[in-house]
Amino acid sequence: MRHDAVRRWISTIVVWLCGLSVVLALIPLALILFFVISQGVQALNWDFFTQMPKPVGETGGGFANAILGSLMLIGIGAAFAVPIGVISGVYIAEFPGTRLATLARFAADTLNGVPSIVIGVFVYGIAVMPFRQFSAIAGGVALGVMMIPIVTRTTEELLKLVPPALREGALALGATRGWATLTVVLPAAAPGIITGVVLALARIAGETAPLLFTAFNNRFFSADPTQPISSLTVQVFTYANSPYEDWHRQAWAGALVLVTLVLSCSVLARVATRRLERLQTGH
Amino acid sequence: MRRWLKQGDLGFKLGTGAFAALVVLIVAGIGFELWRQSWLSIQKFGLSFWINDIWDPVSGEFGARPFIWGTLYSSILALLLATPVSLGIAIYLSELCPARLRMPLTFLTELLAAVPSIVYGIWGVFVLVPAVRAVQRAFPDWLRAVPLFEGPPVGVGMLAAVLILAVMVIPFTSSVAREVLKAVPGSQREAAYALGATRWEAIRAALFYARTGIIGSIILGFGRALGETMAVTMVIGNNPQITLSLFKPQYTMAAVIANEFTEAADNLYLAALIEIGLVLFAITLMVNTASRMLIWSMNRPARAPRAARVPANAEPVGGAA
Numbered sequence: 001m002r003h004d005a006v007r008r009w010i011s012t013i014v015v016w017l018c019g020l021s022v023v024l025a026l027i028p029l030a031l032i033l034f035f036v037i038s039q040g041v042q043a044l045n046w047d048f049f050t051q052m053p054k055p056v057g058e059t060g061g062g063f064a065n066a067i068l069g070s071l072m073l074i075g076i077g078a079a080f081a082v083p084i085g086v087i088s089g090v091y092i093a094e095f096p097g098t099r100l101a102t103l104a105r106f107a108a109d110t111l112n113g114v115p116s117i118v119i120g121v122f123v124y125g126i127a128v129m130p131f132r133q134f135s136a137i138a139g140g141v142a143l144g145v146m147m148i149p150i151v152t153r154t155t156e157e158l159l160k161l162v163p164p165a166l167r168e169g170a171l172a173l174g175a176t177r178g179w180a181t182l183t184v185v186l187p188a189a190a191p192g193i194i195t196g197v198v199l200a201l202a203r204i205a206g207e208t209a210p211l212l213f214t215a216f217n218n219r220f221f222s223a224d225p226t227q228p229i230s231s232l233t234v235q236v237f238t239y240a241n242s243p244y245e246d247w248h249r250q251a252w253a254g255a256l257v258l259v260t261l262v263l264s265c266s267v268l269a270r271v272a273t274r275r276l277e278r279l280q281t282g283h
Numbered sequence: 284m285r286r287w288l289k290q291g292d293l294g295f296k297l298g299t300g301a302f303a304a305l306v307v308l309i310v311a312g313i314g315f316e317l318w319r320q321s322w323l324s325i326q327k328f329g330l331s332f333w334i335n336d337i338w339d340p341v342s343g344e345f346g347a348r349p350f351i352w353g354t355l356y357s358s359i360l361a362l363l364l365a366t367p368v369s370l371g372i373a374i375y376l377s378e379l380c381p382a383r384l385r386m387p388l389t390f391l392t393e394l395l396a397a398v399p400s401i402v403y404g405i406w407g408v409f410v411l412v413p414a415v416r417a418v419q420r421a422f423p424d425w426l427r428a429v430p431l432f433e434g435p436p437v438g439v440g441m442l443a444a445v446l447i448l449a450v451m452v453i454p455f456t457s458s459v460a461r462e463v464l465k466a467v468p469g470s471q472r473e474a475a476y477a478l479g480a481t482r483w484e485a486i487r488a489a490l491f492y493a494r495t496g497i498i499g500s501i502i503l504g505f506g507r508a509l510g511e512t513m514a515v516t517m518v519i520g521n522n523p524q525i526t527l528s529l530f531k532p533q534y535t536m537a538a539v540i541a542n543e544f545t546e547a548a549d550n551l552y553l554a555a556l557i558e559i560g561l562v563l564f565a566i567t568l569m570v571n572t573a574s575r576m577l578i579w580s581m582n583r584p585a586r587a588p589r590a591a592r593v594p595a596n597a598e599p600v601g602g603a604a
Contacts, residue, residue: 011481015379021371022388025457028450029395032406039409088306091299104303107310113503113571114313114564115510117537121544121560125316145309152306178295206399209512209537213544233401237513240405248409255402266397270390 040256043249053219059246065221066235076140085151093159108149119145120210136229139215143204154196158189191276195269202265208233321558338523345555349523353533358508361448366501369453373460378486396454396599404517407447412438419530434531439520442529447514456504458599463496499577506570512537536563
């Protein structure tokens, strides 16, 4: 019976190791949040949001241009990624089994796995090289390309969750398939799709690599979408790599703003999803 | 066809289909565009591009071997660290965790995927790199003579990159592995318990049942590690050399593109960088496809009995930037 005792011991040890690995993964998360918050809070002030960057060597200044730039880039990206993502998702959900649907689903998954730096190179080739000009549009396109697969797949998954009875009701009343989807099925899935879009926005807001050589950077703010534009992430990268103490401080502040933005989106989306699930299951 | 026309739905199918086709076109376009833009370099260097280990933009000599080495070495080491932890998390959250803790713990581990790459990077530069430097200084001399640990105590280098990569990969592997384990029918575990198995032995039965999906989740993490850019760029030291040392600065494919792209003064230099991007694209494409095939194969009805499906969107939405 000693053998059994050994087996039980092994079992207990493995169970503990599994629990330990959760702790092990949460340590870096806690450390990162701790440093970002403690370092960021010290550096965060009103100037950070309202001031433009000061010339090299002068202390002070802020990220106003970068914050506006990020908003603009995200806006451009979402403006073309959301329609493409939602409509392609509708196709995949409505015509499953067609060759195009299978191919598009595969393409979306593939696109999701393409390293963001590669997307930057691609967009450089189609939107920067022909015009010989870094631009906000190019940066927005790069972010949009990253966003499309998330929106496509979310839309597809959520449309599949809509009870068939809803669509059948619409069809029974004489609606065409397209009309039924547009007026009944899509609105039923809309809250979930919006949650997915918010998560996708949070993701692209944190992207740096695809912006490095599409939107490039700009020490000033320009509302002209054909000009290079600054972004929160690229600015944090530049400042963190600089030799200046004051810039490091501001980079931490930028990181704090980014983390706050991204994490609050995640938490909101999580809460919204739970509420939706409750509504759908009727508890 | 007539039915579609009659219901006025051909337009709906074609209209939405055009957008679905656009998604396919974008992926094909990435491959084509990278190939076209790197043609200059492909033509000039051919296969020697991948064997040559000299990267000298000034003299126009471009060899990508150090970058391939750096990418593979860092990703494989990161995987070695991340895989046991990820599987432990997946097992804990799907099999062992008290129901009340499951949701919050799942959410927290997935938050790791939501933290932007640049934030990992800045944390790496200002917190992790000094820590690595201190550890390296504390190494006794005889240990520092071992090839694995040689190099100046600068902090930036392979080890810092591997640690960051491992943390970044964990949420992806663990959440897919968790979904895969959830899809294992309860009867598998019950059968094991009925035969007198301990808890771990029952889990092992479930793991064995889910092996293809588990391997798929590990490969998925590998794909994420290969393409990770910002955090690695900031801590790996950016020095193209092929060495086993964990403390020496090295370079990866993604990092060299990020660093040198805007500096590439002539067309050949740019084409060489884009060719690296092309290969990175091709490798991640293959790795991701392989991992998806494995994960999906869990859903095939041939493997009776099955209780649940692995959801298609098992990965957390997060950045590998």
